[in-house]
Amino acid sequence: MLNKDLSTKLAKGLLVAGCVVTLAACGGGFGQDYDSPFEEPTPTPEPTPGPEPTPVPAPVDNNILPNSEFEDGSGDDFTGWSKLNSADTITAVTSDTCAGRGMQAVSAGGDPWSVQVSSPEFDTTIGADYTATMWIKSSVADATMRFSTSALNGAQYGGDNVIGTSWQQVVWNFQPNSDAMQLVLDLGASATTYLIDDVKIVPGLEPDPSSCPHTDGGSAGPTNLLSNGGFESGDGDAFTDWTVENGASGVSATAAEVHGGSRALQAVAAGGNEWDVQVTSARADTVVGTTYVASMWVKAAAAGGQVRFSTKTDIDVAQYQGLQTVGTDWTEISFEFAADDVKTSMVLDLGAVAATYYIDDVSLTEKPAE
Structure with a gap:
């Protein structure tokens, strides 16, 4: 009787011989339980990885500063923003902005912080890179301003930016030293009037x-x-691009009562006809049939004043607004009309009621499509 080892060897030999004759006899278990008589197949090589594609830059318009376009707020306040110094010279404007509502700041010149505005607080990562920007223009060339920060771990200061009379974007790269901070606009160094919008x-x-x-x-x-x-341009009691038609002796410039900037128009009326005191703008290009909106900011020294807009054109067909009652607080008065000529002047009719008026920030804009 064959011993156990010999029986096992004999069985293996018969199985291998059978595999040589017919591969089917090897089955799936041949390579697992027994030594295979065949070479293992060469594995398919892995493909060589190519270069990583260049990532598409993420959009940059990911502003983290609240109310950065100054649209939120009432009167001359801006929600979330703080007027740190010279608050009475920092006002809201709706003309000559990037869009909608902007900020105006008047500086007499001095220390950078003598006219200063601080943003709402925003969260940051200490040591990470951030970029502050804003759009700004000046009433005079070569004015200077700077960015700075207010934070628990101390202020940081940007360099001086030279500001001209056209809208420009100023940029400051910084790394926060606190995880929550405020951006500060230092606007006091130069004697000028700034218009500011889109701080991001x-x-x-x-x-x-x-x-x-x-x-x-x-x-x-x-x-x-x-x-x-805004009546900022002109000498003495004259206003560039404005003509006093009637009541010239009662029309003057004032720096004491302004809605924005450093200069406004003051008119003293004795009472009588609307046109007894009358100031007219330069001609503006208009499109016949297009609707326009004229507006002005006005206040009176005492309650009960009345003023209105009218138009003046080359075809000598004027359009008249009804009389508007004026109080002692700054109020915006608007007049909507369809242009009937290609050139239109806006007329301020101030003579109806005996009063002293202060007028500023007069605008004429095309009515937006609804």
Whole structure:
């Protein structure tokens, strides 16, 4: 009788011989339980990885600063923003902005912080890169301003930015030293009037891509068609691009009562006809049949004043607004009309009631499509 080892060897030999004759006899278990008479197949080589595709940069318009376009707020306040110094010279404007509502700041010149505005608080990562931007213009060339921060771990200061008389975007790259901070606009160094809009902060080193006026999908604010609507330009009691038609002795410049900027128009009326005291703008280009909106900010020294808008054209067919009652607080008065000529002047009719009026920020804009 064969011993156990010999029986096992004999069985293996018969099985291998059978595999040589017919591969089917090997089955799936041949390579598992027994030594295979065949070479293992060469594995298919893994493909060599190619270069990583260049990542598409993420959009930069990821602003983290609340109310960065100054649209929220009432009167001359801006929700979340704080007027740290010279608060009475920092006001809201709705003409000559990037879109909608902007900020105006008047500086007499001095220390950078003598006119100063602070943003709402925003969260940051200490040591990470951030970029602050804003759109700004000055009433004089070569004015200077800077960014700074207010934070628990101390202020940081940007360099001086030279500001001209056209809208420009200024940029500051910084690394926060606190995990929550505020952006500060230091506007006091130069004697000038600044217009400011679209103050933004984005992570990284690339500035916010916005333009001024806005061109993203037609969101641009209406353009003021009147030159010198804020009465800032002119000498003495004269106003560039404005003509005093009647009551010249009662019309003067004032710096004591302004809605924005450093200069406004003051008119003293004795009472009588609306046109007894009358101030007219330069001609503006208008399209016949198009609807326009004229507006002005006005207040009186005492309650009960009355003023109105009218139009003046080359065809000598005027349009008249009804008399508007004026109180002792700054009030915006608006007049909507369809143009009947290709050139239109806006007329301020101030003579109806005996009063002293203060007028500022006069604008003429095309009515937006509804």
